[in-house]
Amino acid sequence: MTSELDKNVQYLKGIGEKKAALFAKLKVFTVGDLLAFYPRDYERWDRVYPIGEAPLDTDVCVAASLISPFTVRKTRAGLLVFSTVAADGDHFLALTFFNNKYVKDALKDGEEYLFYGKIRLNADGNREMVAPAYARVSEGGYLHPVYPQTEGLNSKAIAKAVRTAIDLYGGCLKETLPDEQIRKYRLLPSAQAVEQIHFPKNEEEIHAARRRLIYEELLTLQLGILTAGGGERVSTRFALTRDRSAAFAETLPFRLTNAQQRAIRECMADMQSGKAMRRLLQGDVGSGKTAVAAALIDSCAASGFQSALMAPTEVLAQQHYRTFREFFKDTGLRIELLTGSVTPKNKRLIKERAAQGDVDLLIGTHAVITGDVQFQNLALAVTDEQHRFGVTQRAKLREKGDSPHVLVMSATPIPRTLSLIIYGDLDISVLDEKPAGRRDIRTYTVPTVYHERLYAFIRKEVAEGRQCYIVCPAVEESKDTESERTAAEDYAKLLSGTVFRDLRTDILHGKMRPKQKEEAMRRFQKGETDVLICTVVIEVGVDVPNATVMVIENAEFFGLSQLHQLRGRVGRGAAQSYCVLVSDATNEKAAQRLSVMCETNDGFKIAEEDLNQRGPGDFFGNRQSGLPLLKLADLMTDGKILYAARDEAQRILADDPALALPKNVLLKEKVSALFADIS
Numbered sequence: 001m002t003s004e005l006d007k008n009v010q011y012l013k014g015i016g017e018k019k020a021a022l023f024a025k026l027k028v029f030t031v032g033d034l035l036a037f038y039p040r041d042y043e044r045w046d047r048v049y050p051i052g053e054a055p056l057d058t059d060v061c062v063a064a065s066l067i068s069p070f071t072v073r074k075t076r077a078g079l080l081v082f083s084t085v086a087a088d089g090d091h092f093l094a095l096t097f098f099n100n101k102y103v104k105d106a107l108k109d110g111e112e113y114l115f116y117g118k119i120r121l122n123a124d125g126n127r128e129m130v131a132p133a134y135a136r137v138s139e140g141g142y143l144h145p146v147y148p149q150t151e152g153l154n155s156k157a158i159a160k161a162v163r164t165a166i167d168l169y170g171g172c173l174k175e176t177l178p179d180e181q182i183r184k185y186r187l188l189p190s191a192q193a194v195e196q197i198h199f200p201k202n203e204e205e206i207h208a209a210r211r212r213l214i215y216e217e218l219l220t221l222q223l224g225i226l227t228a229g230g231g232e233r234v235s236t237r238f239a240l241t242r243d244r245s246a247a248f249a250e251t252l253p254f255r256l257t258n259a260q261q262r263a264i265r266e267c268m269a270d271m272q273s274g275k276a277m278r279r280l281l282q283g284d285v286g287s288g289k290t291a292v293a294a295a296l297i298d299s300c301a302a303s304g305f306q307s308a309l310m311a312p313t314e315v316l317a318q319q320h321y322r323t324f325r326e327f328f329k330d331t332g333l334r335i336e337l338l339t340g341s342v343t344p345k346n347k348r349l350i351k352e353r354a355a356q357g358d359v360d361l362l363i364g365t366h367a368v369i370t371g372d373v374q375f376q377n378l379a380l381a382v383t384d385e386q387h388r389f390g391v392t393q394r395a396k397l398r399e400k401g402d403s404p405h406v407l408v409m410s411a412t413p414i415p416r417t418l419s420l421i422i423y424g425d426l427d428i429s430v431l432d433e434k435p436a437g438r439r440d441i442r443t444y445t446v447p448t449v450y451h452e453r454l455y456a457f458i459r460k461e462v463a464e465g466r467q468c469y470i471v472c473p474a475v476e477e478s479k480d481t482e483s484e485r486t487a488a489e490d491y492a493k494l495l496s497g498t499v500f501r502d503l504r505t506d507i508l509h510g511k512m513r514p515k516q517k518e519e520a521m522r523r524f525q526k527g528e529t530d531v532l533i534c535t536v537v538i539e540v541g542v543d544v545p546n547a548t549v550m551v552i553e554n555a556e557f558f559g560l561s562q563l564h565q566l567r568g569r570v571g572r573g574a575a576q577s578y579c580v581l582v583s584d585a586t587n588e589k590a591a592q593r594l595s596v597m598c599e600t601n602d603g604f605k606i607a608e609e610d611l612n613q614r615g616p617g618d619f620f621g622n623r624q625s626g627l628p629l630l631k632l633a634d635l636m637t638d639g640k641i642l643y644a645a646r647d648e649a650q651r652i653l654a655d656d657p658a659l660a661l662p663k664n665v666l667l668k669e670k671v672s673a674l675f676a677d678i679s
């Protein structure tokens, strides 16, 4: 359905091709995008302070008139500095502008203006504002929206464009929410909420607008999750006829923990019931989720069915491939690996065999769910480290076959309220017990001056036959950046050329080709590498029990859950393991994070602390959760609205499961839009 809102912003008055290109940088393409481009904050021009009472070093608005003409001077660097003094009767305020020759004519002597900015005490102890924003008193008095900006496009320009868009097309905004919900929760109508969030007159208006838009956002989210996740358990033809798990357990080199046995029982009951299982297997790093999956896969194969296992990274898929081949080495189970790096010819062969039912277990990355992989009788779809997969991907996997059982495995412990949202209506099994004989990992924080001692410690562990990971300085938050690669390579070169000259070092980072990564992992796994210098590609799921030391450089750059995941790469065997966090950070938050790590090995405690510190926006960022990025809602603080939205979403779907009724068309469009960029 096209509407005025789909028009390109370029055709708005005052926006040409050039500005449209800048808006595109902000991902604003259409008039509709512009209206939904909400301010991230507001300048409070409605609250005018007397100069003498305004707090320092924070944005404030004052009203004052110029009492002296501008003076201009040129700095040695050629910068033009315009200075003047304003006063509000009792107090003076020095004003300074740089390279702004318009200001001299714009501000007229004797007229009163509003100035907005930070007041500082200058060298003479006088109050001063540097480069403040200003407006005539008659133009001010309300809240100015502050938008995410880009070079060449500031908030003022964006606000102007939004104003034009609202004036011309605000009327095209249709109401998406059902009438009864608007009445029940006393929500603003859509068009009014949009206008108000951009141009509120006061705090109450912001609040009301946000409440309406957050409700809408969360309702959309819930509808998306619930429709992707499906409602009721559906019948399936893959009811397992054989439970071989006891026999399988006999073949393992260890005894399953009680928690593992319980989880297997719970899954088996689901899988024998005739309804399709949809279960989350949650367990801290090292709790042994893989063995649970293996037991289920084994019974599926024994019943004549196929399984698929999907991992978030190539490295992890390859590791699973090796692990499962080992698990099943005497069984004749046919296992194949399908990742991006498999040659086209082999891909075709593997796909053919999967389609003919000649593969019992297909392991892979996203390649397994992309379009054209077919199975003859896919009975079980397992996704590992679920927090990297989203609901939509989960749904795709399920669509692969004929209502297969679905098991998602996650090492990210999350509070109950949030798991309700993210995992919708999955049943949950928890591995709350670690394999016997595991010792807690000893964790220390050290400053960089300890490097020599640290290297000596590593040498000692290596001399005892152990292996070590060194996670390199993260250059940026984002993964796999060019600079991260360089940092890793430089560091590896440095270490292998000096302190570890006589040790077997190796490198692993995200920019390496899949084949190279696989080789590096295989060498490390086989014990051919003593020290693996790597980036966070190592974070998820890698399992090398002989590794006992995890060194994390610049540990302050990492979030708590990520640190915990990294640390979980060691302590996987019987030997005492160590995690050393190297950091010179002095900021309090970072220090706090590191001390939490040193205090506890408990993933639940760490996740909770992580949520507290970072807030779920980060915790459930797109990459981690596979949830769409929410614009306004905060899953932690908007809990009440969330629950209301969830109830209403269920009510709507009970009535109209596919959102096919005419009255729900707009909601359905919203859902597709929200989930568009993550599928």
Ligand code: ADP
Binding pocket: 254, 255, 256, 257, 260, 283, 284, 285, 286, 287, 288, 289, 290, 291, 411, 435, 436, 541, 543, 545, 572
């Ligand atoms: P995670 O839950 O983090 O995925 P894994 O499945 O990789 O953990 O298991 C961690 C390690 O513990 C593996 O080396 C695995 O073989 C081993 N393991 C799993 N279950 C047990 C057990 N019951 N006893 C001893 N070792 C086990």
Ligand code: MG
Binding pocket: 289, 290, 384, 541
């Ligand atoms: Mg794992």
